[in-house]
Amino acid sequence: MAHLQCLPPSVEPRVSDHIDQIVTMIKQIIDNGCAYVVSGDVYFSVDNFPEYGKLSGRKLDDNRAGERVAVDERKKNPADFALWKAAKDGEPWWDIPWGPGRPGWHIECSAMSAQYLGNSFDIHGGGEDLIFPHHENEIAQSCAACCDSSINYWVHNGFVNVNGQKMSKSLGNFITIRKVIELYHPLALRMFLLGTHYRSPINYTVEQLNVASDRLYYTYQTLRDCEESTQQDQSSSGGSLPFTTTHCIEKLHEDFETSMSDDLHTSVALAAISEPLKVMNDLLHTRKGKKQEKRLESLAALEEKVRMVLSVLGLMPSSYHEALQQLREKALRRAGVTEEQVVQKIEERTAARKAKQFGRSDEIRDELAALGVALMDGPDGTAWRPSVPASEQPVAAKSST
Secondary structure, three states: OOOOOOOOOOOOOOHHHOHHHHHHHHHHHHHOOOEEEEOOEEEEOHHHOOOOOOOOOOOHHHOOOOOOOOOOOOOOOOOOEEEEEEOOOOOOOEEEOOEEEEEOHHHHHHHHHHHHHOOEEEEEEEEHHHHHHHHHHHHHHHHHHOOOOEEEEEEEEOOEEEOOEEOOOOOOOOOOHHHHHHHOOHHHHHHHHHOOOOOOOEEEOHHHHHHHHHHHHHHHHHHHHHHHHHHHOOOOOOOOOOHHHHHHHHHHHHHHHHHHHOOOOHHHHHHOOHHHHHHHHHHHHOHHHHOOOOHHHHHHHHHHHHHHHHHHOOOOOOOHHHHHHHHHHHHHHHHOOOHHHHHHHHHHHHHHHHOOOHHHHHHHHHHHHHOOEEEEEEOOEEEEEEOOOHHHHHHHHHHHO
16 A cells, blocks of 8 residues: 555554443443344344435335345344344453443444544545445444534445456455556556546456556656756746646646546546646657747646646656656566567667668567567667557557547
């Protein structure tokens, strides 16, 4: 998670350290008439909480208990759920007023969130499979214990699919982050994940990850080129920036703010940096761009704005140079070649071109392209960069549209 630049939690509470808070909350629910004790078990009474189902939209008639587990005949309603479970052999237990036992699954979260965040807080989230019953039951418990309990925003993420199938251990298609970042830069994985709205299902494929990695390389290369150009000449001629530059910056700001305000629509936010990056490359590399008035000032202003967007999205590396080198190393590992071997191929191709063996020259270029290594000819010779493998180029083109 640190490699993905996810911020660590402020608190990571353990249930076993919060039994007192859990017991106190259960007592409040019983005192408020929304729970009952049966032979050491404590059950929440859904019939006594009229708002039950307000998150999921389900009605009590929809909750067909007993389809997967046998119905406990001691319940007043089959949909009632456990707040406290009587002790069983081999399970941890605590001695409390209703007898030895352990907390139910749902009460733990209500008690600990109230302890650290208060009875009302902004954001509560989880996978979409937690909407019912877990989060529905959390709402019922928390509100039954304290009438002032509320959540401002419920955020539920979609499932991860692998090549069109739901990722699961039972299907054997389970992939860990550690495994992915052996071959891909962690921020390429982060960019891939941010490329789909969090509420939507996301389809994990190697092809899509290659596209994200290629896009990340292009982004960092552009920003590094920009940084180097502006550092070489830091003189400023004063005055305002050209309209085309200010318009591009303002549009990026507006598009980014609008998309992130629209339920964190990160895929649209990411797309918003495409035009500024194109403008920066024009200023860096085209004849027309190099002649533009206040070129360096424009580059500096554009780089600063794109950097702000990447920082908010958690995609800013500690160093462009370092990130680009890491992306190159990962690309070589995926290709199964060393940089020395790539350089050797470049030299072989250069010799073939000098000998006018253009067929062989094209063969070498195609061989490397198939591995995800693109060659770029320039005044100073031939360089290489990571790219989407040639066989996946149609996928990359489709993904960018």
